[in-house]
Amino acid sequence: MAEAKKLYIKTYGCQMNVYDSERMAEAMGGAGYVETDSPDDADMILLNTCHIREKAAEKVYSELGRLRSLKDGNPDLKIGVAGCVAQAEGEEIMRRQPLVDLVVGPQSYHRLPQMEARTRSGEKALDTDFPLDDKFESLKSRGPKARRGPTAFLTVQEGCDKFCAFCVVPYTRGAEASRPAARILDEARELVDRGVREITLLGQNVNAYHGTGPDGADWSLARLIHALDGIDGLARIRFTTSHPNDMSDDLIEAHGTCEKLMPYLHLPVQSGSDRILKRMNRKHTAESYLRLIERIRAARPDILMSGDFIVGFPEETEADFQATLDLIEEVKYGYAFSFKYSTRPGTPAAEREQLAEDVKSDRLQRLQARITHHQRAAQDSMVGRRVGVLFEKPGRFDGQMVGKSDYLHAVHVDDCALSPGDLAEVEITASGPNSLAGRLTGTAAR
Numbered sequence: 001m002a003e004a005k006k007l008y009i010k011t012y013g014c015q016m017n018v019y020d021s022e023r024m025a026e027a028m029g030g031a032g033y034v035e036t037d038s039p040d041d042a043d044m045i046l047l048n049t050c051h052i053r054e055k056a057a058e059k060v061y062s063e064l065g066r067l068r069s070l071k072d073g074n075p076d077l078k079i080g081v082a083g084c085v086a087q088a089e090g091e092e093i094m095r096r097q098p099l100v101d102l103v104v105g106p107q108s109y110h111r112l113p114q115m116e117a118r119t120r121s122g123e124k125a126l127d128t129d130f131p132l133d134d135k136f137e138s139l140k141s142r143g144p145k146a147r148r149g150p151t152a153f154l155t156v157q158e159g160c161d162k163f164c165a166f167c168v169v170p171y172t173r174g175a176e177a178s179r180p181a182a183r184i185l186d187e188a189r190e191l192v193d194r195g196v197r198e199i200t201l202l203g204q205n206v207n208a209y210h211g212t213g214p215d216g217a218d219w220s221l222a223r224l225i226h227a228l229d230g231i232d233g234l235a236r237i238r239f240t241t242s243h244p245n246d247m248s249d250d251l252i253e254a255h256g257t258c259e260k261l262m263p264y265l266h267l268p269v270q271s272g273s274d275r276i277l278k279r280m281n282r283k284h285t286a287e288s289y290l291r292l293i294e295r296i297r298a299a300r301p302d303i304l305m306s307g308d309f310i311v312g313f314p315e316e317t318e319a320d321f322q323a324t325l326d327l328i329e330e331v332k333y334g335y336a337f338s339f340k341y342s343t344r345p346g347t348p349a350a351e352r353e354q355l356a357e358d359v360k361s362d363r364l365q366r367l368q369a370r371i372t373h374h375q376r377a378a379q380d381s382m383v384g385r386r387v388g389v390l391f392e393k394p395g396r397f398d399g400q401m402v403g404k405s406d407y408l409h410a411v412h413v414d415d416c417a418l419s420p421g422d423l424a425e426v427e428i429t430a431s432g433p434n435s436l437a438g439r440l441t442g443t444a445a446r
């Protein structure tokens with residue numbers, strides 16, 4: 001048998017890219033490739049790129065520049081660019097960087113094996129279509145069904161119809177599309193058979209999910225979650241990322257009634273100022289967002305909220321920024337991501353007058369100080385509590401295991417006889433800089 005060729009994938013950006021990279025590796029597995037974790041001995045290198053914020057494309061070009069010496073040393077090496085930069089820049093990538101053999105957008109990577117074959121015969125291959133065929137269906141049941149770690153991502157929805165004025169996603173990932181529920185349930189069962197105990201449902205606007213159910217009806221995300229809840233061996237369900245306007249009543253209710261749905265919700269608001277929210281085309285107000293969180297907390301009082309913030313959006317005044325700080329004080333996020341606004345070509349806000357860089361930097365620093373404060377407080381408040389922990393891997397010390405709590409905090413337990421995939425109840429004894437420490441209570445978590 002011919003020796004397997006080696007594929008090295010470097011993934012940038014969001015969790016969906018992580019999921020896509022796994023699928024690309026599986027697809028290429030069917031074409032005789034095995035994954036390697038070093039680019040040096042690879043026969044093919046794929047950069048799975050992100051376009052969400054500035055300098056993304058520049059980062060890709062400089063990474064490609066660094067790969068030149070590898071290609072010089074191995075003329076058979078094929079280099080590909082996948083993901084959202086591939087979608088946005090297309091042929092421009094090959095023009096600017098002739099060492100690229102292949103460019104594939106996020107909606108066409110199921111065609112990678114054929115594209116790779118074309119590059120082997122000396123051609124260049126480019127595919128940035130939005131085909132009508134279901135790429136996940138074409139990818140199904142290829143590659144070996146290897147054992148998996150305890151956690152996995154599962155894409156249920158892609159694309160976005162919201163068109164926030166700062167965001168490239170509706171252009172790079174296209175219009176909202178939901179996968180049929182039966183296919184998602186099949187994939188979830190297969191993941192569980194392979195050792196997975198926690199599934200994070202992914203979508204650019206995941207709570208807008210409305211896929212066809214096995215009964216032919218239109219299923220909401222809540223309905224899908226309830227169906228996943230019935231899978232034996234699956235212990236935890238999470239989902240990300242959501243838009244406030246798509247938090248439907250049944251999804252809020254699911255947080256109170258579905259035991260496997262974890263008490264953690266990522267619900268970006270971006271700004272606390274109604275004036276800026278309007279200019280961002282977010283289609284909600286700070287007040288409506290706060291009332292929504294009240295309702296979610298009524299359904300699940302211990303839920304840990306997480307969010308995204310953009311500072312320095314065009315026309316943001318100090319008063320607007322203060323409104324964002326006020327909202328943070330009210331919500332007290334357990335976790336949050338914050339970014340300086342960066343212009344994205346082709347989006348409406350890119351044409352507007354921009355704020356000075358030092359103003360953005362100053363606001364980001366102040367915002368992050370408040371977020372860090374609340375994050376710390378949320379983590380520290382776990383001390384003395386009993387929480388479920390899904391253990392993922394051994395820790396740094398002999399006998400130590402690390403995992404994630406129901407609230408997504410990293411937790412380590414010393415001197416335990418646990419294995420990856422074990423779920424246990426842990427009493428939290430200390431809160432460190434980046435993780436919690438605890439001891440087993442002797443009660444099985446689930």
Ligand code: 5AD
Pocket residue numbers: 052053054166167168268270308309310339340341342343344
């Ligand atoms: N500039 C800064 N941050 C952005 N995000 C999306 N587009 C931009 C941009 N142009 C942030 C938002 C979004 C997260 C994934 O990235 O906060 O929720």
Ligand code: SF4
Pocket residue numbers: 160161162163164167168169170204205243
């Ligand atoms: Fe981008 Fe999210 Fe807005 Fe969609 S809802 S345009 S993905 S920020």
